[in-house]
Structure formats: C-alpha cells, structure tokens
Amino acid sequence: MSFDDCSLADSLKEEGKFQSAIALHETAVKLNPNSPSAYHSLGKALQQNGQIAEAVACHQKAILLQPNFTAAYFPLLYAPLPKDSPLIDSLVALYREVIEILPNFPLAYINLAVALSKQGKIQESIALFQTAVRLQTVASRPELSLVKWNFETGRSPDFIIIGSPRCGTTSLYKYITSHPQILPAANKEICFFSEHFNKGLAWYRSHFPPQQIDSHHFLTGEATPTYLTHPLAAERLHGCLPKVKLIVILRNPVDRAFSHYQMLVRRGTERRSFEKAIDSELQLIAGATEISLADRNHWKDCHYIYKSLYACSLKQWMNLFPRKQFLILQSEEFYANPAAILSQVFDFLDFPDFQLGNYQKYNGGDYQTVDEVASQRLREYFQPHDRKLAEYLNREFVW
Incomplete structure (x- = not known):
C-alpha cells in the first residue's frame, strides 16, 4: 500500500468508514500476498471494526510469513478472546511452530504462555515465562548468560x-x-x-x-x-x-x-x-x-x-x-x-x-x-x- 493509500485508509477509519478502509487494506494484501505488514494492517482495521476472528487470522498470517514480525504479536496478546475460544488453540499451535523455527525468540514464548494461562495450563505457562525472561535478559545483558539460572527460588519485583x-x-x-x-x-x-x-x-x-x-x-x-x-x-x-x-x-x-x-x-x-x-x-x-x-x-x-x-x-x-x-x-x-x-x-x-x-x-x-x-x-x-x-x-x- 502506498503512503497515500495508508493516509486515505486512516482518514476513512477516523470518519467511521471501516468497510471502505478494510477494502483498501484487502486490495493491498491481494497486491502484496507475501507482505506481513499488509496482513498486519488489515488485521488492525478488522479489529477496529469489531471483526476479532478475522483480525486474528490476519495477524497469524503475518507471523507465518515472517515469524519474527514483532508488530503482529501484540494485537494477538491483547485480543479480547474468551478462555474457551477455539481461536486460542490455533494461536497455541502457531506459537509452538514459531518456537521450533526461532528457539531464541522471547515474544513467541510470552504469547504462548499467555494463551496457555487462559486455558488454565499454569505450570506450562510458568516454564515458558521463565524461558522468555532468561532469553530477553541475556540478549540485553550477555554477561548474565554465565550465571546459573535457577528459578526454584522465586523473585518478586522491587x-x-x-x-x-x-x-x-x-x-x-x-x-x-x-x-x-x-x-x-x-x-x-x-x-x-x-x-x-x-x-x-x-x-x-x-x-x-x-x-x-x-x-x-x-x-x-x-x-x-x-x-x-x-x-x-x-x-x-x-x-x-x-x-x-x-x-x-x-x-x-x-x-x-x-x-x-x-x-x-x-x-x-x-x-x-x-x-x-x-x-x-x-x-x-x-x-x-x-x-x-x-x-x-x-x-x-x-x-x-x-x-x-x-x-x-x-x-x-x-x-x-x-x-x-x-x-x-x-x-x-x-x-x-x-x-x-x-x-x-x-x-x-x-x-x-x-x-x-x-x-x-x-x-x-x-x-x-x-x-x-x-x-x-x-x-x-x-x-x-x-x-x-x-x-x-x-x-x-x-x-
């Protein structure tokens, strides 16, 4: 989608013309079927229109196209899905697939842990959060990779x-x-x-x-x-x-x-x-x-x-x-x-x-x-x- 098309889509959303904005983003997806950002933009427009299931599908497609496309993870993290939604099962499968491809990508572990928490799978989510915090900490503070990470003694915030x-x-x-x-x-x-x-x-x-x-x-x-x-x-x-x-x-x-x-x-x-x-x-x-x-x-x-x-x-x-x-x-x-x-x-x-x-x-x-x-x-x-x-x-x- 060109800059002018993006501006037009934003203007249409501000005016409450969501279907017209969605149509522009759908055209962008057809023209750029391998663009994760095109699917992500369409997903945001759909979510704003209350089409949550369709929005989730678009963000999932963006991640499948580019597993480290971080922007697509956050709408999925905060998507208003009830704990018994079948969409959560599809998200769990997606995040597990990403972890197989990118075993050192913290966002996939975080999103998977949140999804499993919604399903009541607390012990598995605990292990995933621990992995995520270790990965993102060591990425920014490499010296801590030399420390033995033992989560048996829990830590509370300061x-x-x-x-x-x-x-x-x-x-x-x-x-x-x-x-x-x-x-x-x-x-x-x-x-x-x-x-x-x-x-x-x-x-x-x-x-x-x-x-x-x-x-x-x-x-x-x-x-x-x-x-x-x-x-x-x-x-x-x-x-x-x-x-x-x-x-x-x-x-x-x-x-x-x-x-x-x-x-x-x-x-x-x-x-x-x-x-x-x-x-x-x-x-x-x-x-x-x-x-x-x-x-x-x-x-x-x-x-x-x-x-x-x-x-x-x-x-x-x-x-x-x-x-x-x-x-x-x-x-x-x-x-x-x-x-x-x-x-x-x-x-x-x-x-x-x-x-x-x-x-x-x-x-x-x-x-x-x-x-x-x-x-x-x-x-x-x-x-x-x-x-x-x-x-x-x-x-x-x-x-």
Missing part, C-alpha cells in the same frame, strides 16, 4: 508502576528498564493483582529474573497501569508485597479519558461515540460520593471518567502503604523533560542516575482532538476532583 492508564507508563517503564542494573519482567503488564490473582504467586514470580541475580545488584519491576483503580489490587498487593516501591504517573484527566477511549476503539471493543460513552459513564456514577466511589462498583463498565478520578484511588492505596513508598509523577512534566523525571525515579529507587541518548515515545498513536464541547464538559466535571487531588497530595497539577 518496584511497580501502578497507573494510570494512558499516562505514559509504557515509555516510563522502557526508560527505567534501560538502566544497566534494572531488568524488565518477561511481560511489562502482568495484571496479576487485578485479573490473574487466582493463578498464584509462582505464576507471578515466573515473570521476573530469579533470586540469585541479586548477587549482581539488579532490580526488577513491572508496570500494570490498571492496578490503581482496580477494586482489589491495593489490598492484594499489600498482602503480598508490603514494602514494594510504587510509582504513579498522572495525566490531564480529560486527555487521559479521550486517549483511553481511542485505544479501546482501535482494539475494537468500543463502538460508541465518545459523547455517548461519557454520557453512559456519567449516568452510572451520577450521585456517587467519595465513599461509594471507593467501593469500586464501576470497575468493569467505567473506563474514561472513573479511571481519571485520581484522588479517590490514591486514598485507597495510601491507607495501606506509607507515602514514602510512592513516587507521584505528572505525564506532562515527564514528556517535557524525561531526563529530569527519570533522575527522580532512580533517586526514588536508590540507584545511580542513568540517562538515555534518545527518549523515544512508546505506545503512542495518531490521535484525534477531543471535541471542544465534550472537553469543556469534562473539565468542569473534573475540576472539584482535581482540587481534592491537589489538597490530598499538597501539590498542584498544571493541566
């Missing part, structure tokens, strides 16, 4: 980025784990204390380098931005890791809400207009008090407004953990001066400073601008909540 979604957590985590003494988890967003707590601590710890790596003075951590507002995450995490360091990054709540909306639109799980989505959510939480919001009855149905009510969520966490275990960052400051914010993070982790040569933005995207009427409406709604946040943290947020 820090966790707990939120909030669409505030820059992916970029922040990438920067932090670029430090030569900080090792990433097998998968950045583990969701253990929210969605996978029933899989057990052994499953969780399998995502991290083993205990004996400590002798080399490394830290490790994860980043699951939905922990901040999950109804049970704070209590679960405190019960398991009472001394872990917690990093929170907050963004202008209006921008965060709209960015979250557009992400779910791209994933094909949100088909309403933004105005209808916020209307529905405002009705669900109408008349809610700080106490009723703390009950978190809105977790599954409220993505945009509820997850931007930062003060309410932080109070639940700070009732359990001492404030000295928190580092609160602001997204706008982070993107304006990532080097300075990263220095704060390393100081918080009691590690020497480390600066990157290039601060690439991760998990971004081409976003529309929120309608001014909707923006003003949300600004007015969030205003009292933002005041509560400033008072609670004794800090002003400029947004």
